[in-house]
Amino acid sequence: MKKLALILLVVVMSATLILSGCAQKPAQVTGDLAKDQTLKMDLGVSEPETLDPAMQQGVAEFNVATMMYEGLTRMDDKNQPYQGVAEKWTVSADLLTYTFNLRKNAKWTNGDPVTAKDFEWSWKRAIDPRTGSPYAYQMYYIKGAEAANTLDPKKDEAKIKPALDAVGIKVVDDYTLQVTLAAPASYWLGLTSFPTYFPVHRATVEKLGSDKWATEAANFVTNGPFKMTGWTHKSMITMEKNTKYWDAKDVVLKKITIALVDDSKTELTMWESGQTDFTEGYPAAEIDRLKKENKLTILPYLGTYYYSFNVKKAPFDNAKVRQAFSLAINRGDIVNKILKAGQIPALAFVPPGIPDATAGSDFRKTGGDFYKDNDLAAANKLLDDAGYKDRSKIPTIEILYNTNPNHKTIAEAIQEMWSKGLNIPKEKIKLNSQEWGVYLSSRTKTHDFQVARAGWIGDYVDPMTFLDMFMTDNGNNDPQYANKTYDDLLNAAKKTGDQKVRMDNMHKAEKILVDDMVIAPIYYYVHIVLQKPYVKSVAINTIGNTDFVHAWIAKH
């Protein structure tokens, strides 16, 4: 076995040497293999919403699609894209045109070659407004994609085809694909490893129907490292190694069983009783015990948990009040006494783990912290200055959160901190727990809240995925913040490919956001998984996507 491991390692290393210039593929087997290379996991949902990659929008679905399909690139656990179907690529000097050379040995499970035409057709299918892809906006980086996708399928049906033809995706030949972007985006290459950018098998989709083809195991024609062999709906999905995959020699797992379970208590019991080897589900109440028993794998996660202040509702229409309430939160206590799993108190908005302009630097480190945690002296002074020296004059405040034990505990703690720290009578700070759908409507649609709990996980590895949320017209701007300087800085950053200018602008924008304290950042997330010690080389990146392509089971 050790010999095989060594051979594999040599193969991997030599391959990366030839393909220098691109990110290195993760090394893999480093120990004895178990006889049974079956990975047993659960998905955390009772059923994937869809396994048509163009229609997906959730992480659980992405993770299954990443087993079954392969885009131009794959993403390693350091968020670096490396070669998938594309063998190499070049970028034009203006950073707008990408030319991809596809490998000639990439095949579909039925033996058809994977060509540039497959990518063109699949991407345009996702962009076509008639397809109704909920994640189509991930395609808006490509020139003309937004214009085509935002056409009204009822009123502008005739305009759709010409608009799609004008999208910047060009098939040079069967194995060369040229993509023109609307504006430079250094992180776009990484997006080609995302399901929205996966190729689908045209003949299958057309034969079975765009809405119907992806519902039964027997129908799938895919191009990834694993192929689906069974799908018992709402119960179990089984995958087997795809022997036609171009890099099948580097795929060690023979089989993956995916239990479709969404109850966190059940997920944990299945994992602890040996029914599964890998899960992300556990009840929050078990965290202390699991940590003590050393069962948690704690990974960095590009996300921030925060409270949104509605800047159009008193008293939070006053920046001083927002600052006071934010400074009066004791983030250290929330992280150490409630969450207890290595979360980091957030003293800014953009979480650590995003590279800055110069190589090896980190956006957060460069930007630094913006305020002191639990700064009660400053908070009280701000509230005095805001005209609330007499605390009884403060209007009643309501904290909105969705029904969940963790959010409730945090809201209760913050209620206590505000009441004690700012000397506000406790009955003036109320808690409002709403069911998920109702809460979403209050927070994002009707904006019927004063302070609302929220969380954000980056879509890609760049500060922009956090900062553009609060631009005046952004759909995620729940606080209804409007600041022209902020918008201008970010718009300029969006237009340039000069990383130094971009990062500089984004640092300035973040400072404005935090100075205005539109939101109160609370903590940076961590990603917690439970994996048995013999499960190796699962690539989990910091935006939560998990790739099992190089996973293996060690002898145990």
Add this chain to the structure above:
Amino acid sequence: MARYILQRFFSALIALWVLITITFIMMHAVPGGPFATEKAVPEAILRNLEQKYGLDQPLPKQYIRYLGNVIRLDLGPSYKFKGQTVNDFIRREFPVSAEIGILSIILSLLVGIPAGVISAFRQNKWQDNAAMFVAIIGVSVPSFIVAPLLMYVLALKLHWLPAAMWGMTWKQAVMPVISLALLPLATFARLMRSSTLDVISQDYIKTARSKGLSELQVVWRHVMKNAIMPVVTYLGPLIAGILTGTFVIEQIFAIPGLGREYVWSVTNRDYTVLLGLTIFYGAFLLMMNLLVDIVYGFLDPRIQLTGHKE
């Protein structure tokens, strides 16, 4: 008889129509929608989705179209699970829920009825006290406590049974069936005990005994047939309730049944699934009640099934 059934059938149709209408109105009155997500989706994409599923139409139009589809027994597509229909869900998930339901009803009848009869005949003796003690626990401890408890002991500590999932081995059925059977079992035992006590004090039982029939014959021929009526009454709605799935058991044991589907359709705002399963559940309940009334007629000749008062 035929006339009675026909009359009941038509009143059931009207009840169903009222059910659909009320559910439709209430469902759309709840904030949120099937395509709401935490990450804002551009307006144009939301419009594309709504057009695709006809949700851009005014509500009365959607309502009329829905009724038309229901008449053709087409309950529509799920908005959440792309490419799958409500009819698919019922076809796949009802048999699973029904299987667990039937097994637990059989278990609860097999244990509950004899336990009740024995209790009655040994009134206030230790057998009675023991059976009723267990029955009280069965009635008062909810399944969401029993199920995790069973799971903890039998799966996590003893490793006798798999913790969850369905349909791969018979072992997976043990815990869900026991958890589900406990409440009806206890109820049957209590109902049977009190009705048996009622019956054995009747004159005709004394007559039967004085005719020299053995105790077993008395129980079988005279007591059981008359004491079973309350059980039959309870059985109708119970079958409808238990066969269409129970959220708690299916959720805890990760069973692909209708009960879990029904509750999740509310959280997901999956309008068609919510409406479709409401109709299915309503129709099933009405049918079971009708069946119980017909069975009554056979068991008790004093009850007449007629379409009008005579």
